[in-house]
Amino acid sequence: MTKSTKxxxxxxxxxxxxxxxxxxxxxxxxxxxxLNEALQMFFENRVPLYKTSNLAKQxxxxxxxxxxxxxxxxxxxxxxxxxxPENYYKILRxxxxxxxxxxxxxxxxxxxxxxxxxSEILRDPNWIPSYNYAETYYEMAGNKVIIYHNxxxxxxxxxxxxxxxxxxxxxxxxxYNGSYIDGNGDLISVDSxxxxxxxxxxxxxxxxxxxxxLSDFPEFQYKEKKIMQTERIYIS
Numbered sequence: 001m002t003k004s005t006k007x008x009x010x011x012x013x014x015x016x017x018x019x020x021x022x023x024x025x026x027x028x029x030x031x032x033x034x035l036n037e038a039l040q041m042f043f044e045n046r047v048p049l050y051k052t053s054n055l056a057k058q059x060x061x062x063x064x065x066x067x068x069x070x071x072x073x074x075x076x077x078x079x080x081x082x083x084x085p086e087n088y089y090k091i092l093r094x095x096x097x098x099x100x101x102x103x104x105x106x107x108x109x110x111x112x113x114x115x116x117x118x119s120e121i122l123r124d125p126n127w128i129p130s131y132n133y134a135e136t137y138y139e140m141a142g143n144k145v146i147i148y149h150n151x152x153x154x155x156x157x158x159x160x161x162x163x164x165x166x167x168x169x170x171x172x173x174x175x176y177n178g179s180y181i182d183g184n185g186d187l188i189s190v191d192s193x194x195x196x197x198x199x200x201x202x203x204x205x206x207x208x209x210x211x212x213x214l215s216d217f218p219e220f221q222y223k224e225k226k227i228m229q230t231e232r233i234y235i236s
Contacts, residue, residue, distance in 0.1 A: 002194040004171040007035060010203040015210060024214055028174035031206070033183065034213075035169045035194075038205035042198065043166055047090055050163065062195055063166060064092070069159040072147065078122060079148045080155050081141075087164040091145070094138055094160045100131045100153040110147065110158070113139040122150050129153070169194050 011031050026034075049056035065087075072080035094110040108131075113121065121127045121137060129136040131153040138147045138158075149155050170192040172179045179189040194202060 002199040004169050004191050004193050007194055008171050008174055011206050014203055014207045018211060028171050029180040032169055032171055034206040034210045035202060037209050038202045039166055041205060042201060059196055059198055063163050065164050066161045067159050069157050071157050072155055075146050078150050079146050081144045081146045082158060084143045088162055089165045090163045092161040096136055096147055096158045097156045098131060098153040099156055105156060106134055108134045108136050110136050110138055113137050166195055167192055
């Protein structure tokens with residue numbers, strides 16, 4: 001974890017070095033905005049690599065919520081559902097606990113339906129949800145996770161591992177009067193630190209974003225090329 005005040009200092013140092021001739025003052029709320037845009041960009045580019053890259057897993061490990069269980073409600077005559085928490089970003093593992101009459105509760109392998117038609121899966125004997133094979137399926141619908149039983153068993157609860165969204169960076173202690181209104185119209189009055197141990201990467205990206213927006217271009221192309229090559233992160 002990196003203190004948000006330290007991250008602001010790192011941003012200012014880097015920004016002034018790259019944009020030394022501009023004399024452009026960037027306020028604490030503006031810096032927080034750039035830092036959060038950089039954090040979101042970094043996070044969204046790292047998540048797809050989480051299961052295949054040891055580096056990405058190490059960088060995002062603090063955001064993993066493990067074995068969080070939900071009771072389910074009936075969705076239709078073939079399925080149940082639960083609602084995801086507000087901080088949810090991506091399911092890493094899902095496990096349904098199922099039961100049938102006169103059968104004990106067991107844990108079922110629960111896979112996401114990808115590139116398949118639900119109706120086909122529920123008709124195909126090779127894919128149909130099964131208590132005997134301890135297997136079922138889920139799909140995403142907005143903030144709901146729908147799990148299919150197809151009247152073959154009951155689903156008592158579902159437990160998941162998921163990646164949550166990183167908490168926003170905030171440094172109102174450096175702002176005028178110790179608070180500010182952010183882009184969502186919320187009053188920010190308490191500092192919030194960077195959770196991920198990627199201080200340098202977030203500061204570099206934030207400076208690049210600020211330089212892009214403020215049209216301060218000395219060394220901009222060099223800095224852009226360096227970050228793109230090392231991080232494979234793209235700014236639109």
